[in-house]
Amino acid sequence: EPEVTQTPSHQVTQMGQEVILRCVPISNHLYFYWYRQILGQKVEFLVSFYNNEISEKSEIFDDQFSVERPDGSNFTLKIRSTKLEDSAMYFCASGAGANYGYTFGSGTRLTVV
Amino acid sequence: QQQVKQSPQSLIVQKGGISIINCAYENTAFDYFPWYQQFPGKGPALLIAIRPDVSEKKEGRFTISFNKSAKQFSLHIMDSQPGDSATYFCAASQNQGGKLIFGQGTELSVKP
Numbered sequence: 001e002p003e004v005t006q007t008p009s010h011q012v013t014q015m016g017q018e019v020i021l022r023c024v025p026i027s028n029h030l031y032f033y034w035y036r037q038i039l040g041q042k043v044e045f046l047v048s049f050y051n052n053e054i055s056e057k058s059e060i061f062d063d064q065f066s067v068e069r070p071d072g073s074n075f076t077l078k079i080r081s082t083k084l085e086d087s088a089m090y091f092c093a094s095g096a097g098a099n100y101g102y103t104f105g106s107g108t109r110l111t112v113v
Numbered sequence: 114q115q116q117v118k119q120s121p122q123s124l125i126v127q128k129g130g131i132s133i134i135n136c137a138y139e140n141t142a143f144d145y146f147p148w149y150q151q152f153p154g155k156g157p158a159l160l161i162a163i164r165p166d167v168s169e170k171k172e173g174r175f176t177i178s179f180n181k182s183a184k185q186f187s188l189h190i191m192d193s194q195p196g197d198s199a200t201y202f203c204a205a206s207q208n209q210g211g212k213l214i215f216g217q218g219t220e221l222s223v224k225p
Contacts, residue, residue: 004156041217041218043202048210048211103159104149105156106154106155107156
């Protein structure tokens with residue numbers, strides 16, 4: 001079964017450092033997403049990406065965040081200057097369209113110290 | 114209006130019993146209602162989903178009941194097994210490719 005692959009699985013970074021979280025969505029999917037989940041809490045939407053541009057973003061997705069699909073296969077989330085409160089699981093998801101559901105990756109656990 | 118409210122927060126069921134998790138929404142523009150299962154350290158995995166033009170959908174032991182007028186939907190797990198022990202999230206979205214709005218999650222524990 002096709003999978004969404006995320007790397008790294010765990011990243012520890014110093015506060016103020018930049019991090020890039022990487023995702024390889026399912027190859028024929030058109031819609032790409034980043035979500036985050038703070039430990040023990042619900043999954044929160046960050047940003048959606050379609051047709052090589054951001055289609056929607058949440059209030060969490062401020063100027064510190066950016067997304068890119070540099071080469072047609074990878075989908076990245078960059079956090080420019082990490083804060084302690086950015087510590088969370090970050091999930092990438094992709095979808096062929098709402099009729100077909102969304103597939104989530106296993107996540108990257110980001111720990112900001 | 115974008116919220117999806119889920120209950121209960123936790124649920125303990127005996128093996129073989131029925132697990133029932135409920136969700137309610139406000140936004141009548143939502144047109145896709147999936148349920149996700151999440152094991153510790155893993156991403157949410159799509160379990161079953163429904164659209165508002167049907168009132169019920171069944172896949173194996175999992176059934177979604179949907180009440181459009183009440184703006185509620187629920188997940189029923191029949192013959193619950195210890196392997197079903199996980200966190201379950203309901204969600205909703207609107208439009209093609211729309212973001213998912215998740216409920217708070219229900220931690221299900223099925224006792225042998």
